[in-house]
Amino acid sequence: MIPEEKKQPMEEKELPPAENADGAAAPEAASAPVAEENTSTIYTASTFPTTKPRRRSALKRQRKLLVILLAVAILLGAIYIPVSLLTDRQPVRFEDGTRLTDADGTKYYTRKKDGIYMMFAKGGSVCETTDDGLYKTKDQVLVTVDETTGKASVVAVPLMEGTEDKYFNAVDGTYDILLYPMIGRSEVQSIEVKNKKDHFKFVKDKEGAFYLEGHPETPYNSMMFATLLSLTGYTNTVARLDLSESNPDAEGFRQNGYAEYGLPENTDDAENYFVITTTDGVTHRVCIGNVILDDTGYYARYAGRDQVYVLQQLEESDYNSTLSGTLLTTLESYVTPTVTTTISSTNYFDVTDFTILGAPGNSTDLEDFEQVVKFSYEPVERRKNTFYANIPYFGQGKLSGYAIDDYQADVCLQYIMDLSPLRTVKLFRDHTDTEKNLQSFVEEYGVAYAMEFTFNGSRKGEEGDWEPVRSDQVLHQIWVSPLMRNEDGIDVYYMYNEVFDMIVEVARTSVEFLEWDDYKWVNSTVFNGNIGYLDKMEISIKGGTTAGVTGVTNVLFDISYVDDKGNPIAGMEESAQIQVFATYGGIQNKKINDTLKFRYFYQSLLASNLEGSMPKGSEAVQEALKGTEPDLKITLTFETGEETVVRTYCFYSGTASSGRGAYMTLNGNGNFYMLQGRVNKIINDIGKALSENEADTVDPDAKS
Numbered sequence: 001m002i003p004e005e006k007k008q009p010m011e012e013k014e015l016p017p018a019e020n021a022d023g024a025a026a027p028e029a030a031s032a033p034v035a036e037e038n039t040s041t042i043y044t045a046s047t048f049p050t051t052k053p054r055r056r057s058a059l060k061r062q063r064k065l066l067v068i069l070l071a072v073a074i075l076l077g078a079i080y081i082p083v084s085l086l087t088d089r090q091p092v093r094f095e096d097g098t099r100l101t102d103a104d105g106t107k108y109y110t111r112k113k114d115g116i117y118m119m120f121a122k123g124g125s126v127c128e129t130t131d132d133g134l135y136k137t138k139d140q141v142l143v144t145v146d147e148t149t150g151k152a153s154v155v156a157v158p159l160m161e162g163t164e165d166k167y168f169n170a171v172d173g174t175y176d177i178l179l180y181p182m183i184g185r186s187e188v189q190s191i192e193v194k195n196k197k198d199h200f201k202f203v204k205d206k207e208g209a210f211y212l213e214g215h216p217e218t219p220y221n222s223m224m225f226a227t228l229l230s231l232t233g234y235t236n237t238v239a240r241l242d243l244s245e246s247n248p249d250a251e252g253f254r255q256n257g258y259a260e261y262g263l264p265e266n267t268d269d270a271e272n273y274f275v276i277t278t279t280d281g282v283t284h285r286v287c288i289g290n291v292i293l294d295d296t297g298y299y300a301r302y303a304g305r306d307q308v309y310v311l312q313q314l315e316e317s318d319y320n321s322t323l324s325g326t327l328l329t330t331l332e333s334y335v336t337p338t339v340t341t342t343i344s345s346t347n348y349f350d351v352t353d354f355t356i357l358g359a360p361g362n363s364t365d366l367e368d369f370e371q372v373v374k375f376s377y378e379p380v381e382r383r384k385n386t387f388y389a390n391i392p393y394f395g396q397g398k399l400s401g402y403a404i405d406d407y408q409a410d411v412c413l414q415y416i417m418d419l420s421p422l423r424t425v426k427l428f429r430d431h432t433d434t435e436k437n438l439q440s441f442v443e444e445y446g447v448a449y450a451m452e453f454t455f456n457g458s459r460k461g462e463e464g465d466w467e468p469v470r471s472d473q474v475l476h477q478i479w480v481s482p483l484m485r486n487e488d489g490i491d492v493y494y495m496y497n498e499v500f501d502m503i504v505e506v507a508r509t510s511v512e513f514l515e516w517d518d519y520k521w522v523n524s525t526v527f528n529g530n531i532g533y534l535d536k537m538e539i540s541i542k543g544g545t546t547a548g549v550t551g552v553t554n555v556l557f558d559i560s561y562v563d564d565k566g567n568p569i570a571g572m573e574e575s576a577q578i579q580v581f582a583t584y585g586g587i588q589n590k591k592i593n594d595t596l597k598f599r600y601f602y603q604s605l606l607a608s609n610l611e612g613s614m615p616k617g618s619e620a621v622q623e624a625l626k627g628t629e630p631d632l633k634i635t636l637t638f639e640t641g642e643e644t645v646v647r648t649y650c651f652y653s654g655t656a657s658s659g660r661g662a663y664m665t666l667n668g669n670g671n672f673y674m675l676q677g678r679v680n681k682i683i684n685d686i687g688k689a690l691s692e693n694e695a696d697t698v699d700p701d702a703k704s
Contacts, residue, residue: 088112092119092143092152100154102139110150117150119143131184140181156182164240164307179235179302179309180284183276191232192275193327195288200331202228204279212331218427218500219336227314227321232276235286238297238310253308261299261308262290268303274327288327298323337421337504339497341455341474348417349410352376352468353396354453356514362446364438364479369450371397373521375404379459379466385572387533387640395522398669401647403523412513419511421504422486425494434498438479441496441503445481448493449514452477474499483508518671519613526649526666527605531578532571533638533645534559534602540633541683548687548696549584555686556583557598570641582690593692601689603700605634608678614656614663614671622671625652625663632662632679651679677704 092100092108100108107122119127119135127135127143134142134155142155157168158181165178186208192201201213202225210225212218243250252260264270270287277283288311289299297310313323325333353376357369374397383389393404428437457472481494491508537557545552561576563569569576578599580592592598614622630650638645648667655663656673663673681704688696 090117090150090152092154094154100137100141100143102137102141104138106138108137108143108152110145110152112150116147117145118147119145119152130182131186142182164302164305177237177240177309179237179286179300183233183278183284185229185233187278187280188229188233188276189279189281190275190277191228192277193228194270194274195272195328197328198330200334212334214429215335215427215431218502219338220334221336223319224321224326224334227326230320231311231314231323231326232274232286236312237300238312241299241308241310243306243308258289258301258308263287263299263301263308267301270301270303272328273303291324332424332427332502335424335427335502337424338500338502339419339421339478339495339504339506340416340476341499343413343417343455345417347457348413349392350377350379350456350459350468351413352454352456352473354409354413355397355451357450357452359447359449362442364442364447366450366452371399372449372516373404373518374399375409375521381462381466386642387529387638387645389530391528399518399522400669401666402526402670403528404521405523408513408516408520412516415511415513419506421495421506421510422490422492423505425503425505427502431501434501437501438496438498441479441481441494445484445494445503447479448482449480450478451480480511480514517613519610522610522672524609524611525606526610526664526672527608527636529636529638529645529647530572531559531599531602532561532576533640534571535637535639535644537637538635539686540630541686542629542631543683545683545687545690546680547684548689548691548693550687552584552687552690554584555690557581557592558583558589584690592689594694597689597691597696597698600698600700601685604685604698604702605682607700608674608682610664610672611657611661611675612673614673618671621655622663625655626650626665626668628652632683634682653679675704680704 089109089111092110094100106124108119108127109122110117110119112118113126121127121137127137129135130142134144135152136142140158142157143152144155145152155169156176158165158178165181167176167178167182168174169176188204190201190203190213193199202210203213204210205216212220241250241253243253245254258265264287267273267285267287272288273285274288275283275285285303287301287303289301289308291298291313292310295313297312300309300311301307302309311323314320316322316325353374355374356372357366358372359369361368363369373395375393375395377393378388378391380392383391388394391403392406393409395402395404428440430437453476454468455474455476456468457474458469459466460469477498479496484492484494486492486505493506493508493511493514494503495506496503536559537555539555539557541553541555543553544550558581559571560579560581561569561571561573562579563573563575564577571578578595580595580598581589582592583589631653632651633648635646635648638647646667650665650668651674652663653676655661657675660676661673662676662679664670681702685698688698
């Protein structure tokens with residue numbers, strides 16, 4: 001207790017309001033009596049809250065604040081989401097601000113989906129689009145939408161007027177009269193065309209691709225078909241004629257009826273018409289009449305209506321055809337003229353039994369034909385380290401043994417790869433009787449050549465020994481007419497290929513190889529073959545050798561190879577050393593010590609070239625010569641390890657080019673000649689190769 005004398009009057013202070021347990025201010029207490037002036041204010045422990053109750057109160061305030069913030073966030077999110085959706089959605093309106101609405105009350109708007117703006121029907125999914133990417137309402141209103149901004153513009157609005165469609169084009173503010181609502185490519189099931197020249201039909205398959213009915217594999221002109229789709233899917237008319245009696249210009253119609261416009265009274269009797277059918281089974285039939293006076297359009301009728309319209313005649317360009325060229329033409333105008341299959345620039349050379357035959361008349365029996373050239377390609381993988389390593393094309397038939405000039409063969413096959421016929425003359429409607437179709441071709445055009453070959457699309461690879469893949473081969477048999485001149489003054493050939501069953505017109509400049517003679521096809525270096533494979537050489541000289549060892553008429557060179565120890569090895573081994581033994585004039589197996597002379601002699605043979613073909617009309621002379629003894633005969637025998645290759649060359653001196661050339665055959669075939677001076681050099685080099693005199697040298701570079 002405080003001593004009495006120590007008591008001092010204390011200043012009265014205002015206390016902070018008391019708090020409830022939850023930290024809120026307590027209700028205001030009733031007014032207390034005012035203390036007397038000298039009464040001291042006594043503070044007790046209960047006047048100040050203890051530390052523990054203050055901490056609990058602060059935590060409660062934080063929790064309450066978090067609850068309030070969470071509630072606000074939820075409230076804002078609930079407000080933002082619908083507001084965001086509403087602000088992201090943009091109603092589709094006309095230029096005057098009127099909301100686009102279908103007859104049934106359906107409204108449309110744009111909003112983002114997958115990052116771009118699209119058009120939706122209210123309460124529905126993304127609207128259907130046309131082939132041009134325009135959105136379409138159920139009432140066929142067409143709308144374009146900016147994928148970035150969502151801005152929508154109405155492009156066309158169909159206004160039904162009787163039995164036709166009247167489209168308002170919002171782009172230029174004009175009205176287009178259509179015979180029926182627009183039909184996009186995806187909505188077309190078939191288009192049938194009938195005119196005085198032909199009758200054909202395009203049909204859509206299950207994959208959505210169009211094909212010619214009855215000719216599913218026949219290629220056609222995509223540009224012309226696109227024009228057909230446009231003309232029949234969007235029948236924009238130039239005008240609808242006024243046929244009423246009040247129109248004096250319709251007097252001709254009142255007198256002559258629809259015949260005034262080249263149209264039938266009964267549309268079922270129309271000779272020129274088209275029928276387009278939608279995927280929903282809706283069919284539209286339109287009859288085509290006469291061209292109007294200024295040639296800018298054609299009269300037309302929709303089947304079942306009395307009105308006469310004018311359909312516009314399109315201007316031909318690189319991107320479209322004309323109305324007449326599309327609806328009043330033949331099927332052949334659509335068909336892509338094709339002679340060969342699609343041949344790649346990477347494997348055009350891979351052909352087997354490529355044959356060109358000359359026809360003596362109009363026979364179709366190939367046994368009556370004469371071979372011009374025949375060859376096959378051998379893959380480099382199969383030629384590596386073989387006798388044929390440097391011969392990509394090997395001759396066959398009458399050119400067997402000859403090396404085909406690979407440059408000329410490439411040129412020919414590239415011509416075929418790039419072959420672009422001028423037009424399709426006829427597509428045979430019946431594919432089942434190709435023999436009948438061939439006879440039809442022969443009767444109309446005749447036959448000058450026949451081409452046969454197998455194009456190998458691919459090969460099996462190393463494990464399959466690079467054999468052709470049988471399922472990827474196409475056999476071609478092409479019949480070619482004599483050279484003719486078409487209506488445009490162009491020299492052309494007409495061709496028929498049973499694979500495509502069509503007759504096409506081909507410019508002469510596209511198939512120049514047909515007129516090449518034998519000499520252009522073969523490699524003029526007729527002696528070929530690596531000396532490492534040479535086993536023996538037999539020579540017969542009618543007049544005998546004239547240099548070195550003279551008077552020799554028959555020579556046999558036997559060739560073998562040994563290593564540095566004298567052991568027999570293959571001639572293609574790097575360490576192989578040639579051994580040559582000669583039999584001639586009663587001498588048996590004489591070893592030729594100077595083998596370099598023999599090598600030079602062989603090089604001289606390899607450098608001997610053909611000079612040209614025998615003159616035309618000399619066939620009888622050639623046949624007669626083959627029955628006589630040649631002036632020079634050389635037979636080369638090669639052992640390749642897999643086969644024995646024998647090549648016999650015969651030369652008949654003074655028989656060509658005014659005596660300057662010697663007719664030559666290889667294995668009894670050929671109509672070529674070599675210069676007589678070269679043949680004489682070969683005969684002289686034989687004697688020099690046999691001579692042991694060092695002065696008798698063989699110069700492989702000398703011409704004669």
